[in-house]
Amino acid sequence: MELTDFFTDYTLRTITLGTAVLGAICGMLGSFAVLRKQSLLGDAISHAALPGIALAFLFTGLKDSNVLLLGALISGFIGTVWIRGIVTKTHLKTDTALGLILSLFFGFGELVLSYLKKQPDANQAGLDKYLFGQAATLVQSDVIVMIIVTGISLVVMLLFWKEFKLLLFDKNYAMTLGFNTRFIDGLISFFIVLAIVIGLQTVGVVLMSAMLLAPAAAARQWTNSLGTMVILAAVFGAFSGVFGTGISASYNNLSTGPVIVLVAAVFVGVSFIFSPSRGVLFKQIRLIRNRRDLELKKTLYFMYGIVEKHEDISRPHSIKILNGFQGFTRGTLKALSDKSWITIKGQDWSLTEEGFQTAENLYNTNMPES
Numbered sequence: 116m117e118l119t120d121f122f123t124d125y126t127l128r129t130i131t132l133g134t135a136v137l138g139a140i141c142g143m144l145g146s147f148a149v150l151r152k153q154s155l156l157g158d159a160i161s162h163a164a165l166p167g168i169a170l171a172f173l174f175t176g177l178k179d180s181n182v183l184l185l186g187a188l189i190s191g192f193i194g195t196v197w198i199r200g201i202v203t204k205t206h207l208k209t210d211t212a213l214g215l216i217l218s219l220f221f222g223f224g225e226l227v228l229s230y231l232k233k234q235p236d237a238n239q240a241g242l243d244k245y246l247f248g249q250a251a252t253l254v255q256s257d258v259i260v261m262i263i264v265t266g267i268s269l270v271v272m273l274l275f276w277k278e279f280k281l282l283l284f285d286k287n288y289a290m291t292l293g294f295n296t297r298f299i300d301g302l303i304s305f306f307i308v309l310a311i312v313i314g315l316q317t318v319g320v321v322l323m324s325a326m327l328l329a330p331a332a333a334a335r336q337w338t339n340s341l342g343t344m345v346i347l348a349a350v351f352g353a354f355s356g357v358f359g360t361g362i363s364a365s366y367n368n369l370s371t372g373p374v375i376v377l378v379a380a381v382f383v384g385v386s387f388i389f390s391p392s393r394g395v396l397f398k399q400i401r402l403i404r405n406r407r408d409l410e411l412k413k414t415l416y417f418m419y420g421i422v423e424k425h426e427d428i429s430r431p432h433s434i435k436i437l438n439g440f441q442g443f444t445r446g447t448l449k450a451l452s453d454k455s456w457i458t459i460k461g462q463d464w465s466l467t468e469e470g471f472q473t474a475e476n477l478y479n480t481n482m483p484e485s
Contacts (some may be wrong), residue, residue, distance in 0.1 A: 125304050125362055130250050133258040133377055134356030135312045140265040141274065142330035142352030144310045146345045147303050149331040149372050150283050155213040156198075156304075158324035160311050162217045165224030165320050180257060181443065183245070184312050191308040191384070194220050199304075216230060221320075248319030248372030261313050272345075275299065278342055318426050320374040329379035330355060336390035342474025355379040407450070412477055415456055419474030422466045431463035 148156050167190025168183045175182055201212035228242060244252065272279065278299045281289035289296050311323050318326045334347035359375030388396050395437045417440050424430050434448070448464070451457045456470030466474070 124182060125329065128254050129255055129258055131255045131357055131360045133261055134250060134317060134371065135353040136258065136261040136265055136358050137317055138352030138356035139349040140268055140310045141314060141327045143345050143347030144268065144307045145327040145331035146334065146348045147279065147283065148307060149328060150334060153209065154328055156307065157311060157327035159213040159217040160191045160194055160199060160308050161315065161320045161323035163220035164229055164312055165245065166190050166220055169224050169227035169231060172242060173231060180316055184315065187312045187315055188308065190220065191312055195304045195308055197294065197420045203338065229245050244458040245315050246320050247370065248322065249316050249417060250317045250371035251275065252316060259317065260482065264309055264313055271302065271306065275302065279303065306432055320417065322372055322376045324378045329376065333382040333386040338384040351382045355382060413451055415470060415474045416477050418457065420464055422471065428471045429465050431460065431465045434462050434464055455481060
């Protein structure tokens with residue numbers, strides 16, 4: 116496969132555009148699911164959509180993707196309403212409600228699929244693609260639907276941006292201002308359901324939650340701003356779709372959906388490691404730096420205890436005095452000299468005026484209040 120194939124090959128171009136748009140909308144809306152601490156919501160809704168697909172085929176006999184996805188949308192939204200109902204009407208927590216709806220709807224969907232498989236006409240062949248996805252079945256009309264849904268989601272997000280932010284970070288304050296939090300919450304949930312439903316054909320029920328959450332989880336590591344997070348999540352999701360499609364097209368017998376999810380997981384892994392503010396690598400670097408800084412100040416404080424007994428703070432002292440101090444090393448001595456806190460002449464050291472003032476500040480800071 117060559118780069119020009121993305122523009123000249125109709126099938127590859129359609130699939131790439133579709134997966135990129137899907138990744139973008141999942142990233143945008145997944146940000147709200149992550150920040151609302153409802154990471155299982157995508158999993159529950161995607162599994163809740165399965166009986167809708169099966170029942171839509173059972174009652175219509177049509178395998179038209181629009182009909183099946185409409186059934187998935189209705190089923191997924193019913194699942195979402197039930198989740199909210201369980202949380203508000205009972206003492207059960209959100210994670211329990213999500214788990215109940217996930218297992219109940221998925222079990223019912225599998226039951227209906229099993230029934231359809233035993234029918235003599237075998238017209239139900241192909242319904243299984245909604246379990247794991249089959250991006251190769253995407254056509255131009257599917258991509259147009261994805262673009263329209265993404266555009267509508269973006270417009271609604273911009274119109275209700277202030278309300279969404281208030282609901283995410285301070286629901287009680289939003290209620291005191293008179294906002295209809297139930298409507299706003301339902302609006303977010305509806306578009307999350309919509310994004311999941313349009314992605315079922317590409318990624319499938321099983322992997323859809325990863326597509327929703329992975330780009331948002333990666334973006335969260337890089338910023339504390341909601342707007343920046345939504346944009347980054349959309350970018351990560353879109354690139355996951357493009358790279359995943361490209362890798363899948365380059366090798367035989369590689370399903371596009373799983374590859375896209377794996378690429379998204381790479382974005383998450385890189386973000387978890389290399390993010391400047393939250394990344395594991397930079398956290399470790401800051402920890403080592405802070406530890407070294409603490410060792411320097413402890414050594415300087417020890418030197419101050421020796422020097423303050425003498426009228427002349429610049430009086431030289433033997434380095435051997437420091438050998439009994441725990442944590443003292445030649446590297447520490449050099450670092451203190453580089454900071455101009457001490458001067459070293461031969462085997463002697465002396466505290467500089469700057470070093471004395473720094474140590475005195477440390478001493479005054481650590482002095483207990485009377």
